[in-house]
Amino acid sequence: xxxxxxxxxxxxxxxxxLTTIILFCTGIPIAYFLTYSAFRAKIILQALISxxxxxxxxxxGFYLLIAFSPNYFFGHFLDRYFDVRLxxxxxxxxxxxxxxxxxxxxxxxxxxxxNLPVSLKDASYTLGKSRMTTLFRVLLPxxxxxxxxxxxxxxxxxxxxxxxxxxxxxxxxGKTRVASIAVYDEVQALxxxxxxxxxxxxxxxxxxxxxxxxxxxxxxxxxxxx
Amino acid sequence: xxxxxxxxxxxxxxxxxxxxxxxDVKIQIPQFGFxxxxxxxxxxxxxxxxxxxxxxxxxxxxxIVGDEVWFDSIKKINRKPQERNIGFVFxxxxxxxNMTLKEHLLYARPQKEKKYVSxxxxxxxxxxxxxxxxxxxxxxxxxxxxxxRALARKPQILLLDEPLSAIDSETRTMLQSEIIQxxxxxxATTLLVSHDVSEVSRLSDFVYVIDKGTIISQGRPAxxxxxxxxx
Numbered sequence: 077x078x079x080x081x082x083x084x085x086x087x088x089x090x091x092x093x094l095t096t097i098i099l100f101c102t103g104i105p106i107a108y109f110l111t112y113s114a115f116r117a118k119i120i121l122q123a124l125i126s127x128x129x130x131x132x133x134x135x136x137g138f139y140l141l142i143a144f145s146p147n148y149f150f151g152h153f154l155d156r157y158f159d160v161r162l163x164x165x166x167x168x169x170x171x172x173x174x175x176x177x178x179x180x181x182x183x184x185x186x187x188x189x190x191n192l193p194v195s196l197k198d199a200s201y202t203l204g205k206s207r208m209t210t211l212f213r214v215l216l217p218x219x220x221x222x223x224x225x226x227x228x229x230x231x232x233x234x235x236x237x238x239x240x241x242x243x244x245x246x247x248x249x250g251k252t253r254v255a256s257i258a259v260y261d262e263v264q265a266l267x268x269x270x271x272x273x274x275x276x277x278x279x280x281x282x283x284x285x286x287x288x289x290x291x292x293x294x295x296x297x298x299x300x301x302x
Numbered sequence: 303x304x305x306x307x308x309x310x311x312x313x314x315x316x317x318x319x320x321x322x323x324x325x326d327v328k329i330q331i332p333q334f335g336f337x338x339x340x341x342x343x344x345x346x347x348x349x350x351x352x353x354x355x356x357x358x359x360x361x362x363x364x365x366i367v368g369d370e371v372w373f374d375s376i377k378k379i380n381r382k383p384q385e386r387n388i389g390f391v392f393x394x395x396x397x398x399x400n401m402t403l404k405e406h407l408l409y410a411r412p413q414k415e416k417k418y419v420s421x422x423x424x425x426x427x428x429x430x431x432x433x434x435x436x437x438x439x440x441x442x443x444x445x446x447x448x449x450x451r452a453l454a455r456k457p458q459i460l461l462l463d464e465p466l467s468a469i470d471s472e473t474r475t476m477l478q479s480e481i482i483q484x485x486x487x488x489x490a491t492t493l494l495v496s497h498d499v500s501e502v503s504r505l506s507d508f509v510y511v512i513d514k515g516t517i518i519s520q521g522r523p524a525x526x527x528x529x530x531x532x533x
Contacts, residue, residue, distance in 0.1 A: 201382075203409065203455055205384065218398065
């Protein structure tokens, strides 16, 4: 195994870790809003967040590439005023990855919150506790499996991303080349051994993550029973 | 003459099993009183408690507690539940699965008052169960914890939403005694929602009978329940 192999995996893991951390922090308030807000138009936000679940990744990647291009408004704005170019950069694939994985984190947390009896939140309010205290002391501790599922699924799904990253980031070694793209690239170059190394690692890693998700959920169900 | 603590007159459109109704009630509850709202399921009893707690907003009306206005649709006053000094015992108890019994009481109390928590543990016979989580408590113990937690905040008003409906008759009699004892000890003006005639007769000193969203009769339990319709 050479430096390029580890470098590619390092980019994959860095991308997955940053995507997961950012989505965990933003997913909680979004899921809270979608669960408890009486705002009727929230259904539009819900649909927008879930679009990546049904949209071909290449379509999302294509529009993000257009948006990041200095020839169009957003890319031009970033380039001119902040000297930032997102196309074919790590920051660009990170943004694409965050948008693409939004439903995995938000839907998991939202499902956890929706399954909690509303009376838990009400009870905390009647005890004089603020929304923030209620969220951190009562709601989140009681949806741990949903939080773990959101974290692990987002992480694993980012590792397996292909279309969006290829469209936005291309395949630049040491910069935007991730493991899933490396498999494709090595097969194109008829390097089946190297492609196999990447694939085995991705396969084992994905399996391990799902194993953790199911184990954690099983332990939590036991804990709830007693 | 008794001092009125809760003066409530509200209207609220509600969805019941029998269709859409308008909850339209006017009730007055004396300070330190134990008053029951009696009626069948789905007539708006729980909604009434939620309105007092600030968990449900009425369409119109007012709620005055002591000399404070908690809700007034004309003056656009609506205090948050956190700003209303109440204790609420939910029908499903709403205990927090992640907290032990003691953590529930520590979470609920306003300041570091260890002595008060200790008093509650003794009154409700919960001292030996401090480290247990709700899932390991019996139905009766969960109910005791729900009442103790509601009282831990030292509320001015205690709201009980059919708290004994899921408990066997023997435990229920014991818990009724504990609720009476707690009412005497902590002097919280108490409003109970129930559809159990014997429970209402034993616990409360005044009853409002509610049906299809309106109060159809009111009086002392002995006067109300001696009518042929309840015998």
